[in-house]
Amino acid sequence: MYHFQSAVVAAAVALAVFSSPGVAADNPSDPQIAHIAYTAGVIDIATAKLALKKSHNKAVRAFAEDMVRDHQAVNDKALALVKKLHVTPEDNATSQSLVSQADTERADLGKLSGKAFDKAYVDNEVAFHKTVDNALETTLIPSASNSELKSLLQTGLKIFAGHLQHAEHLASKLK
Amino acid sequence: MRTFVRQAAVLLLLQIACARAGAAGEIVQVKINDLAFSPTEITIKPGDTVEWVNADFVDHTATATGGSWDILIGPGKSARRKFDKPGTSKYYCRFHPNMTGIIRVRK
Numbered sequence: 222m223y224h225f226q227s228a229v230v231a232a233a234v235a236l237a238v239f240s241s242p243g244v245a246a247d248n249p250s251d252p253q254i255a256h257i258a259y260t261a262g263v264i265d266i267a268t269a270k271l272a273l274k275k276s277h278n279k280a281v282r283a284f285a286e287d288m289v290r291d292h293q294a295v296n297d298k299a300l301a302l303v304k305k306l307h308v309t310p311e312d313n314a315t316s317q318s319l320v321s322q323a324d325t326e327r328a329d330l331g332k333l334s335g336k337a338f339d340k341a342y343v344d345n346e347v348a349f350h351k352t353v354d355n356a357l358e359t360t361l362i363p364s365a366s367n368s369e370l371k372s373l374l375q376t377g378l379k380i381f382a383g384h385l386q387h388a389e390h391l392a393s394k395l396k
Numbered sequence: 397m398r399t400f401v402r403q404a405a406v407l408l409l410l411q412i413a414c415a416r417a418g419a420a421g422e423i424v425q426v427k428i429n430d431l432a433f434s435p436t437e438i439t440i441k442p443g444d445t446v447e448w449v450n451a452d453f454v455d456h457t458a459t460a461t462g463g464s465w466d467i468l469i470g471p472g473k474s475a476r477r478k479f480d481k482p483g484t485s486k487y488y489c490r491f492h493p494n495m496t497g498i499i500r501v502r503k
Contacts (some may be wrong), residue, residue: 287491294454294471379431380454383492390493 228330236350251370252311255303258374261353262292262299264323268349271327272342276337284391287382288346295377301372336395342394350385356376423447423476428456428469428496433489433497442480442500449474456495461486 241245249257269288276282323365326345334342357378415432422441427434428450448458450469458477459466469475479485482503489495 283490291454292493298453376430376452380492383431383494386494387492 240367248364249313249315251367252308252367253313253315254374255299255308255370256310256312256316257319258295258357258361258377259299259310260319262296265292265298265346265349265358268323268327268330268342268345271330272338275331275334275338277335278339278395280391280394281343284343284346284387287387291380291384294382295373296311298373302369306367306369308370315323316380320348338394340392343388343395346388347385347392350381350388354381354385357381421445421478425449426458428452428495431492431495433458433495436496437498437500439500439502440479442482443478444477445478446499447474447476454468455491457490458487458497459490461488466490 265288269285269292272283272285273289276285330338330345331340357374362371362374362378365374421441423445424438424440424450425447426438428448430453431452433448437445445462446458448456448467448469449472450456450473453471455471456469457466458469458475465477467475467477479499482501485499485501487497487499
């Protein structure tokens with residue numbers, strides 16, 4: 222049931238990234254791209270912090286710590302870059318949709334505990350990283366016009382692709 | 397005469413220092429860039445030291461499969477480990493398990 226819910230949320234997020242009325246689906250601007258990427262990082266950190274509060278599973282906790290460490294490092298780098306480029310990240314419909322979906326997801330996760338929480342959290346991480354990685358690869362990276370922003374997003378994609386593999390491996394162990 | 401003795405002593409000390417440096421082995425670098433160990437596989441002599449240099453902006457580790465050794469390498473930092481015993485060590489990054497490497501220590 223929860224797995225199905227994660228898939229629905231992921232599909233909704235994917236739809237938001239590609240077809241939100243507030244963002245040109247094919248061509249979000251650099252300030253919008255920076256905002257979307259940063260927001261995705263903030264969401265994953267918040268979900269990981271929830272996992273660190275609730276989970277007692279060593280592997281799940283280690284994964285959540287990895288998420289906090291890496292997404293914080295990427296977001297710190299992104300903040301330094303936008304400051305250097307004098308770019309102000311611009312809120313947009315995709316970011317707003319990501320936040321609202323994630324809030325619902327986190328509230329649902331908060332109701333679970335023990336093994337049910339661990340499985341739901343990791344399944345959610347698989348779905349979330351699939352969506353974000355796909356959005357980076359097909360929309361955000363091709364649309365980024367500044368070369369340094371594009372390069373940071375490309376490094377981010379490499380890091381997040383690793384997270385997806387790690388989450389999938391963990392999910393297979395929790396079954 | 398005294399100067400000669402002093403020079404001989406200095407020379408002897410230098411030779412000892414050089415011999416010790418030789419015994420300590422070489423330092424072999426493995427770079428970490430864009431979430432990969434490079435070179436992925438290295439072959440070294442017993443007593444050589446591997447130095448991992450992390451050019452990424454995220455933390456990495458070099459961790460033996462099985463966990464017999466575990467080294468944290470911060471962003472922009474480097475860390476070393478000496479390998480004395482012949483054999484093959486497979487390792488990975490605990491934070492990014494798809495990053496893997498192999499160290500072969502010759503006999």
